[in-house]
Amino acid sequence: MRVIGLMSGTSYDAVEAAAADLELRDGTLVMRPLGHLSAPYPDRLRDLIAGSLPPAAVTMRAVAELDTGIGQAFADVAVRAVRELCGGGADLVVSHGQTLYHWVEDGAVRGTLQLGQPAWIAEATGLPVVSDLRGRDVAAGGQGAPLVAMTDVLALAALPGVPAALNLGGIANVTVVAPGAEPLAFDTGPANALMDAAVRHFTDGAAAYDEDGRRAGAGRVDPALLRVLLDDPYYGRPAPKSTGKEHFHLPYLLDALAAAPVAEPDDVLATLARLTAVTVADACRAHGVTRLVVSGGGARNPVLMGLLAEELPGVALGSSDALGLPSDAKEALAFALLGFLTVNGLSGAVPSGTGARRAALLGTVTPGLEPLRLPEPANEPPRLLRIAGGPRCERNAGGA
Ligand SMILES: Nc1ncnc2c1ncn2[C@@H]1O[C@H](COP(=O)(O)OP(=O)(O)OP(=O)(O)O)[C@@H](O)[C@H]1O
Ligand SMILES: CC(=O)N[C@H]1[C@@H]2OC[C@@H](O2)[C@@H](O)[C@@H]1O[C@H](C)C(=O)O
Structure with missing residues (x-):
């Protein structure tokens, strides 16, 4: 399955995209990275994110603008990733979105908010999108992070x-x-x-x-x-x-x-x-x-x-x-892997890491242009990751 992972971290400088072919073979997850690219957020959007992060107080209009703006920025990068990293065709996009608030009280996570409406990505690429990967682990009693685990x-x-x-x-x-x-x-x-x-x-x-x-x-x-x-x-x-x-x-x-x-x-x-x-x-x-x-x-x-x-x-x-995991693309590849697990019926959570009661299936799936067709659930979770080959190309959209 050809999967694109999209990520923007807490530094909110750029949207990172990484593509990989992923396959489960007898307990081994085989990943063939296809390359990665990075596109800086438009200045106006980056300023809006900077001005909305805690301890700032924001309006609901600003939240709507962020959700749309980040969704559109991720969609632009996803379209480029399909074209430039995947030879024009992919099966799935996995979007982390942008964390705007991670709500921790007395050490427990009460909620976590990643914005970037996935509908923009599905509409622009025609591909199904797995997003909002943290919420389910939080609902299962976990921290919802770190998911790269x-x-x-x-x-x-x-x-x-x-x-x-x-x-x-x-x-x-x-x-x-x-x-x-x-x-x-x-x-x-x-x-x-x-x-x-x-x-x-x-x-x-x-x-x-x-x-x-x-x-x-x-x-x-x-x-x-x-x-x-x-x-x-x-x-x-x-x-x-x-x-x-x-x-x-x-x-x-x-x-x-x-x-x-x-x-x-x-x-x-x-x-x-x-x-x-x-x-x-x-x-x-x-x-x-x-x-x-x-x-x-x-x-x-x-x-x-x-x-x-x-x-x-x-x-x-x-x-x-x-x-075989390029330092700058590792998180985007990790999210590609998580979405791949979700659509194959496997949990991407590591409960001993996040503290969740159980390893829940992570994410929300937005259909692409076609009706949603998921693979048969896999029989067993992977025990090992094997990186096949290496990145074939690396591009950078000017900056970051
Ligand atoms: N050449 C450099 N010298 C010093 N620091 C650097 C250099 N390049 C990057 N950085 C640091 O790395 C940060 C960005 O790191 P990265 O993109 O991994 O963060 P992120 O993914 O947004 O965060 P997180 O993993 O917390 O979500 C920059 O804000 C800067 O502080
Ligand atoms: C809520 C949230 O976005 N957390 C991020 C953040 O950035 C680094 C650290 O804090 C990590 O816990 C997590 O991201 C990485 C990608 C993770 O979940 O593994």
Whole structure:
């Protein structure tokens, strides 16, 4: 089955698309990646998203505009993916949408809101669309995140020691696959969320992130600020747990800076980079991780990666590219895989990761142009992911 995965993460910079041929063979999920592309959000839409994220208050009209605008942006990227990655034909689109609110109270997830009306994607491509993948896991008592855990578990299953996957997006999440134990998956805290917020703040919006970690690399860690930040009870909470930009946003950072003032912006960035490295490393140490497979935008930050290596001596650090999962496309491929499981009657949830009572079938299916025809439900869930070949092409729609 030829599947396109669409994703925009908490950094809401661009819509990522990745295509793959997927097939279940005797307990092995065979994935042949066909390439990926990335298209930045139109400026107006990105501004609307930025202005609507917590702690902002928004009108219902803004919610409708976001749902339509994000749906249309995803539809444009899906049309390109069909043409440019799939030779003009695909079977299914899987859309994560854009998370606008992840509602966590006392550690439990009460709801999670991903916008991007899938009807636009179905109408533009004529293909069935699986969307809204998190809600069902939440309804089954889970966190609804991290959902990339299924891909991680299947991809890491054959590796020795205690391998873990780490994604450094706005928020950092890990999946730990220890032999003989149920897999764990949880958000460790901010990856780039606070660093990005700081850079935007210090540059009055002129820069969106600390390119190659230059500012963090030039600064010095402020121990008082680091202490204040590490005091957040989130880090000490046991898994399952998830978080988002509802918690780790600019006002949160400004509160910390009010408690522990730091004069030099670069020192703030150095401290925030160290915070990410320390909290990720603590999470890995707590679960005996011996090897870390890294993906996401933060993997491009040599200063952050250096700090991580420093905090985790003896742990082998590598990129998910080495497993055949391109770092920038991993989440889009993971969602393609989840939608594929759904239409084959299999759950994409890892309940030991999200804390759900059971592994529910994830998502909502929107029919394409044709009446909906689903495959016969598969007999058994996959135990292993095999990546066949490698990406044949990579394109970028100018930017991001
Ligand atoms: N060259 C670079 N130097 C430093 N940081 C970088 C670089 N490239 C990307 N980043 C960081 O990576 C972030 C984007 O990462 P990514 O696209 O993985 O996040 P996301 O998928 O939106 O988030 P999440 O996984 O939390 O949903 C940028 O906001 C920036 O902070
Ligand atoms: C609610 C939500 O969108 N959560 C995201 C976010 O971004 C990173 C981290 O927090 C992770 O838990 C999740 O995304 C990834 C793709 C996941 O579900 O695996």
